[in-house]
Amino acid sequence: MQDIVDECGISRGGIYLYFSSVDEIFLELMRQRNKQPIPVGEPFEKVMGDYFARQKKRLLNFENSLFRAYCEYIFSKPKAAVESFRDIQFDQLRKTVLSILSLGVAQSVIRSDDLLAIADHIIVTIDGLSVLALAEALSEEMIDQQIAILTEMPKFIKDGVQNEK
Numbered sequence: 001m002q003d004i005v006d007e008c009g010i011s012r013g014g015i016y017l018y019f020s021s022v023d024e025i026f027l028e029l030m031r032q033r034n035k036q037p038i039p040v041g042e043p044f045e046k047v048m049g050d051y052f053a054r055q056k057k058r059l060l061n062f063e064n065s066l067f068r069a070y071c072e073y074i075f076s077k078p079k080a081a082v083e084s085f086r087d088i089q090f091d092q093l094r095k096t097v098l099s100i101l102s103l104g105v106a107q108s109v110i111r112s113d114d115l116l117a118i119a120d121h122i123i124v125t126i127d128g129l130s131v132l133a134l135a136e137a138l139s140e141e142m143i144d145q146q147i148a149i150l151t152e153m154p155k156f157i158k159d160g161v162q163n164e165k
Contacts (some may be wrong), residue, residue, distance in 0.1 A: 044104035062133040
């Protein structure tokens, strides 16, 4: 808690007005991190590219990442105590990715079938890369390869939309 107080530049008493523990601060930070607004006026390719660029940057700078803190939090608590938190985190990630994919559908860039499966595939792939980053077994080349596969999935190919018509 002292590290947080020092970093924020507020008094210890001031922070306790809002949070009763470091865990509470962490949980709120994770909730805020997952609320990423999707710019609906932007082209799908840019929004998806920006999302993948943020993920790549996060994966390459894993030393003091929130994912590392998330894993430490999840594995330091009893399963029953973190089950709801873990599910909420996954649902928030899913909503973010589904929002991006829905933008692609609205712009007639991708097909609308299997969006949930595609969103889950993206999340699982990124989380898998995150685990490799935790184990320090991830290269930039591997990240680029996986992002290229995600980006070039048949469901993302514009011709697939045109061929349906």
